Amino acid sequence: xxxxTNTFKQALTKGDRLIGCWSSFAEPVxxxxxxxxxxxxxxxxxxxxPNDIRSLRDQLIALAASPSHPVVRVPVGDTALIKMVxxxxxxxxxVPMVNSAEQARELVSACRYPPEGLRGVGAxxxxxxxxxxxxxxxxxxxxxxxxLVQVENRAGIAALDDILQVDGVDGVFIGPADxxxxxxxxxxxAAPEVRATIADAITRIKxxxxxxxxxxxxxxxxxxxLDMGAQFLAVGIDVMLLAQAARALxxxxxxx
Numbered sequence: 001x002x003x004x005t006n007t008f009k010q011a012l013t014k015g016d017r018l019i020g021c022w023s024s025f026a027e028p029v030x031x032x033x034x035x036x037x038x039x040x041x042x043x044x045x046x047x048x049x050p051n052d053i054r055s056l057r058d059q060l061i062a063l064a065a066s067p068s069h070p071v072v073r074v075p076v077g078d079t080a081l082i083k084m085v086x087x088x089x090x091x092x093x094x095v096p097m098v099n100s101a102e103q104a105r106e107l108v109s110a111c112r113y114p115p116e117g118l119r120g121v122g123a124x125x126x127x128x129x130x131x132x133x134x135x136x137x138x139x140x141x142x143x144x145x146x147x148l149v150q151v152e153n154r155a156g157i158a159a160l161d162d163i164l165q166v167d168g169v170d171g172v173f174i175g176p177a178d179x180x181x182x183x184x185x186x187x188x189x190a191a192p193e194v195r196a197t198i199a200d201a202i203t204r205i206k207x208x209x210x211x212x213x214x215x216x217x218x219x220x221x222x223x224x225x226l227d228m229g230a231q232f233l234a235v236g237i238d239v240m241l242l243a244q245a246a247r248a249l250x251x252x253x254x255x256x
Contacts, residue, residue: 001133001138006091008041008069009146012171012232014212020071022215022237024049028062034238037065041235042068046085047075047096057127059086071148077103079110083119086111087126091144098149101162108168113138121141146170148213151201151231152178160201164208171211171232174198176221190221199228206231 011018020041023034026049028143031154034042044059051059056072063070073094074084082093095107109117121138123129147168151160152175163169176189176198185191189198200212205212206229213232216222222235 001157002136003134003144004091005234006069006144008071008092008148009144009170011040012067012146015231017226018232020068020111020232020234022234022239023059024239025188026051026055026059028055030238031059031070032062032066035063035068037068039068041071041092042066042233043071043073043094045073047073053084053088056085056090060089077107079118080104082107082110086119086141086145087123087128089127092148094148094150096146096150096152096175097156097178098151098163099153099164100154100159104149104163104169106134107147107149108166111147111168112142116142128155148173148211150175152176153182154179157197157201159207162205164205164210169210171213172205173213173215173232174201176214176216195224198225200232202228220246 018040019032020043021039023031023042024045026117031044042063044056046056060070069092070090071092071094072090073096074081074085077095077098085093093111098104110119113115113121114118123137124132140145148171149163149169150173151157155242163172177187180189180191181187182196187196210230211231214230215234216225217236217240222233224232230235
């Protein structure tokens with residue numbers, strides 16, 4: 001038996017547009033609820049949400065029956081951490097703050113078994129193999145791993161063309177909040193200079209045969225990013241959705 005087919009990676013390769021959302025509560029029930037919403041993919045966020053390896057695992061379990069593909073964002077591109085995240089069953093990894101082709105090559109290596117990479121071989125006891133029930137996992141896993149790297153500052157933008165030449169990087173995700181702040185706009189990703197930089201980056205990513213992705217948190221930004229050619233677009237963050245809906249409901253009825 002081979003490793004499960006990564007349908008998200010397949011869809012990116014075909015050029016399909018995929019709409020997703022952030023999952024930041026770090027709770028399995030919240031992830032399970034998000035999995036019923038109809039998104040193509042969900043980011044289980046290990047960078048800015050209060051997750052550890054056990055809570056990431058539990059959210060992958062909660063999403064196992066969902067049609068939404070889980071994308072696990074690690075807090076940092078560390079080889080040992082990536083090994084753990086792959087072993088708990090993640091097939092798509094999102095790595096923040098990638099600023100060079102050398103860093104991107106190291107991440108590709110972390111996602112692959114020897115001799116092509118450095119991923120530790122301990123899959124027999126791991127959730128990724130169905131606890132040993134997927135007999136050919138080690139032989140077939142590499143081709144099903146999808147690596148997405150985040151470019152989210154001026155250094156990353158400067159190195160983008162080199163990063164795009166790295167075999168094994170499947171997509172490049174632009175981080176608009178970090179990029180705008182690094183450019184001097186303190187999180188204002190709608191600033192014309194920031195939008196122009198994002199549009200140019202998306203064009204370059206597509207021209208290199210990679211999938212461009214980005215996060216928007218309002219309708220105007222989401223439409224702008226689609227118009228630029230974003231292929232995998234996250235259109236919101238679960239915590240923000242709850243906060244906005246709750247505050248609007250409270251304000252509506254307190255005003256009666």
